[in-house]
Amino acid sequence: MRDTTILRAIHSWTARQPDAPALTSPDVSLTRSELATATDRAARHLASAGVRPGDRVGVLGGLSADWAIAALGAIRLGAVVCPLNERHTPFELGDVFAKLTPRVVVAAGGHRDVAEVAGKGIADPPHVLDAGTLSNIDVDVALPPLTGDPSDRVCIIATSGSTGLPKGVVYTHESLLGAFFEWSLQAPELMGARTLNVSSMSFAAGLLNGFLAPLVLGGSIVMLPKWDPQEAMSLISSERIATMAGTTIFFEQMAALPSFRDTDLSSLDVVFIGGNPVTLGLIEAWSAKGVGLRQAYGLTESLSMVTFPTVDLSVRKPESVGYGGVLTSVEIMDVDGTPCPSGTSGEIWISGPGVAKGYWDDAQLTEQTFAGGWLRTGDVGVKDDEGAIRVVGRTKDVVISGGMNIYAAELERAILELPEVLEAAVIGVDDDEFGETPAVLLRTSDAVAPERIVDHCRERLSSYKVPRYVVFRDDPLPRTSSMKIDKKALRNQYTSIPGQHSRFGRRH
The missing domain is CATH 3.40.50.980 (Rossmann fold)
Incomplete structure (x- = not known):
């Protein structure tokens, strides 16, 4: 053995x-x-x-x-x-x-x-x-x-539940070591690094990325139990934190602090960010501090991170999440399991040493999701001519309007380009013209005319993707325990948008 x-x-x-x-x-x-x-x-x-x-x-x-x-x-x-x-x-x-x-x-x-x-x-x-x-x-x-x-189970981690009921994802020693080894190949700075862990240990980001990986790679962990952007920056400086990973909002909140400009963050070698769209403005704000934000891609079933874009790629193509891994293949597949050509969207499939062994006590779902050595992610992506991957959205976070698929993440990314927009979430609402149409829920720093939101989307996206409803909120958008925007809660709360808000665009 x-x-x-x-x-x-x-x-x-x-x-x-x-x-x-x-x-x-x-x-x-x-x-x-x-x-x-x-x-x-x-x-x-x-x-x-x-x-x-x-x-x-x-x-x-x-x-x-x-x-x-x-x-x-x-x-x-x-x-x-x-x-x-x-x-x-x-x-x-x-x-x-x-x-x-x-x-x-x-x-x-x-x-x-x-x-x-x-x-x-x-x-x-x-x-x-x-x-x-x-x-x-x-x-x-x-x-x-x-x-x-090495085939023994180490942990069973529940998914965030953003697309349905939580599922128990099984990891073995072999799959964990395979993932951590690949990380060290793509980012050697992770070896022996001091890590700031700000994520709940009930998710892969906290337990695996922020805790077990640093120990296995000869590093150490500093824990911040309750998120506070000022405290996080202070710890990065005083503890000489070398690596950190978190959802986009964490880095947005630190960059918004007055003390961000003068705080010494030079110890940070590797910073991974994701979970929500990352804007070029945020990348540039951190780049001015000498810190490169790398928009990684992954999910609980793939041990969170399977792409490691370089800092250069993140700046050149902020919408990209990289090419895949040194040992991990990331492909864009059509419904028949055939690789899609460049520029054509399809489901993201992953195969590599860090992919989970399946779901606990659910052979049928394991077969559906992991059959043939490929993890079918349920995410939709597209590769450009360079092979860089852009995540368009989730197969279950899609608005089907007049028979056309509108992926929420693509629309949200465009809206977040506006400097006044702090948070944005797109959901589908009933529509008597198209059956379903996108509505955007916003929190802004200053007053913004809804027409500006719509016009900005028209400049960047096909006309059928433009939101028909713009709804402003004073309160922050609800989030899951993993700090992703809670779309399920928003859909439950905003069931009457067509009857309470003005609609943009023609009707019939």
């Missing part, structure tokens, strides 16, 4: 650099050896609670050292970490418990009551433990050898 696991990698770095920093949060700072001691202590505590290799261990709570140690303790035992969304209600968590059947749920940061209520009504409810006790109270239990099979 090949002992090629993330445990082996983390242990090797600890043996080589025991006193190097590993994990820093507002309440604790741990070296590699201190983190290893806390991990073993947590593993023994979980073993005493009956956790065995292959068991699911749920971890519930915000970004914290206790959360991280509990997760590492479960992995050390050979159990499967199931990060739980700290924003979920007991009802939602109950559905997750029923699906994943965790033996134990570790609650951090005051989430024990929610976990216990969620377990009520479940035939075999999980035992709930306090995260703080795992690393603070030692128990005398033998641990298994520090070996493992």
Whole structure:
């Protein structure tokens, strides 16, 4: 059996650099050896609670050292970490418990009551433990050898649910190591880098990109549990942060601060951004600070990032997400699974070492999504003559107007070019002329005439893509836990736009 696991990698770095920093949060700072001691202590505590290799261990709570140690303790035992969304209600968590059947749920940061209520009504409810006790109270239990099979499961991560009910995405040691290795080939600066983690550990961006990857690649993590743009910039400067990834809004908010101009951000070597359209203005603002924003592309099923555009490409083609990976193929396919020619849109398919092994306890959906070694993403993209990929939208985030497909992301990207527009979201609404037509929901910094929005879109897009309704909001657009705009919430809230707002364009 090949002992090629993330445990082996983390242990090797600890043996080589025991006193190097590993994990820093507002309440604790741990070296590699201190983190290893806390991990073993947590593993023994979980073993005493009956956790065995292959068991699911749920971890519930915000970004914290206790959360991280509990997760590492479960992995050390050979159990499967199931990060739980700290924003979920007991009802939602109950559905997750029923699906994943965790033996134990570790609650951090005051989430024990929610976990216990969620377990009520479940035939075999999980035992709930306090995260703080795992690393603070030692128990005398033998641990298994520090070996493992690369095909063993490491974690089951729920998708964001932006296109439907959450699905459990399964990752093994092999798939994680494959992804992390490819990252190091394309961005060698990630090796040994100090990373700022601002993402919830219940998603791939927080658990994998912001936590496990830095440890496996010999780096360290600084955690910012509650997002604050000023605090984030201060940490980048004081902790000499070398790498960071986050959704577009994080970088927009930092760039909007008066202190942005004078804050030293020169330590940043690799910055990945995505989740929402990235404007040229935002790229230029950070470029003026000597920091290149690289608009990566990926999804939970592909371990978040499968394209690594260069800084130069991001500046030349801000709408592009790169070419694909060194080891990962990213193709644009038609409905028959045939590669599309340049300039023709189709579904994005991915094949590579970091692609997940499938969905938990759902063989049918796994076959539909991962058959033939390709991950069918549900995203729509197009390649230009250079091979650079532009994400047009999601197959399920499309407005079908008069038989024509209008991808929300393309329209949103055009609207966000206007300097007054802070946020934009496009949804489809009923229309007696076209069946469905696009409406844009906006938050702006200054008053903007709706005609300006419409005229700007007419200059850049085909006439059928121009929004028929422009709706302004005072409040920020709702977002999911992963900080993506929550289209489902907006569709539920804005069901009466045609009857309450003026329509642009001819009718019949």
